[in-house]
Amino acid sequence: MIDVGLKIQSSPAVITIDGPSGTGKGTIARAISNWLGWHLLDSGALYRVLGLVVRRDRLDISDEDQIASVASNLDVSFVGVEEGTKVYHDGLDCTLAIRTEECGIVASRIAVFPAVRKALLSKQHDFRLSPGLVADGRDMGTVVFPDADLQIFMTASAEERARRRHNQLKGNEICASLADLSRDIKERDERDVTREQSPLKPSQAAVILDTTAMSIEEVTDKVKILVRKRGLT
Numbered sequence: 001m002i003d004v005g006l007k008i009q010s011s012p013a014v015i016t017i018d019g020p021s022g023t024g025k026g027t028i029a030r031a032i033s034n035w036l037g038w039h040l041l042d043s044g045a046l047y048r049v050l051g052l053v054v055r056r057d058r059l060d061i062s063d064e065d066q067i068a069s070v071a072s073n074l075d076v077s078f079v080g081v082e083e084g085t086k087v088y089h090d091g092l093d094c095t096l097a098i099r100t101e102e103c104g105i106v107a108s109r110i111a112v113f114p115a116v117r118k119a120l121l122s123k124q125h126d127f128r129l130s131p132g133l134v135a136d137g138r139d140m141g142t143v144v145f146p147d148a149d150l151q152i153f154m155t156a157s158a159e160e161r162a163r164r165r166h167n168q169l170k171g172n173e174i175c176a177s178l179a180d181l182s183r184d185i186k187e188r189d190e191r192d193v194t195r196e197q198s199p200l201k202p203s204q205a206a207v208i209l210d211t212t213a214m215s216i217e218e219v220t221d222k223v224k225i226l227v228r229k230r231g232l233t
């Protein structure tokens with residue numbers, strides 16, 4: 001065999017953190033990416049920005065092709081600041097606007113469309129940059145980065161997740177009752193878990209972490225141990 005001197009370059013490392021809303025995966029993903037000095041992908045924010053556009057432009061929420069076409073041209077950027085990450089759409093700061101429950105519900109309704117998911121796939125792959133990426137969402141381990149170096153699936157009881165979401169929204173001065181949030185979370189879980197395309201589920205390789213009775217610090221420490229065990233530091 002002739003050796004053509006082909007050098008296979010390995011892709012930058014990836015850690016995926018999937019799970020339903022309110023498990024704390026976004027907070028943990030940010031803490032781990034800061035600790036490692038790696039890039040961060042909040043994939044839910046992409047679906048939420050798209051949801052925001054659908055609402056703002058009063059698009060037909062059942063028109064998969066139109067929404068997918070908007071998705072493939074979606075101009076979203078993330079800018080790291082001291083308090084977290086700012087999200088920009090077409091150059092405008094939409095960090096808070098995408099965090100409302102209404103936006104989350106629209107995001108989960110359009111996330112069922114295969115053409116929309118396909119349109120957002122390459123955008124998500126673009127985040128895989130050196131020295132590494134921490135990506136959180138619903139299908140990071142199962143579909144978007146199945147070759148990830150470490151896959152984590154976070155769970156927590158529905159009550160605890162509603163409580164956490166309530167506190168998070170209050171912190172952002174967004175009003176929502178706990179009862180409404182519990183109902184919305186249940187509906188969103190149901191849609192995310194039962195959809196045909198990329199349903200929310202742990203990949204075979206995922207380490208499952210039930211965070212119900214754990215503090216953010218405890219979960220962060222646990223993930224750090226897993227990261228070290230995989231030799232990713």
Ligand code: C5P
Binds near residue numbers: 047108192
């Ligand atoms: O994570 P977050 O609550 O911001 O996500 C909003 C919605 O976007 C989810 O309920 C889910 O339907 C959708 N989503 C998805 N796949 C991802 C991330 C989010 O379907 N990777």
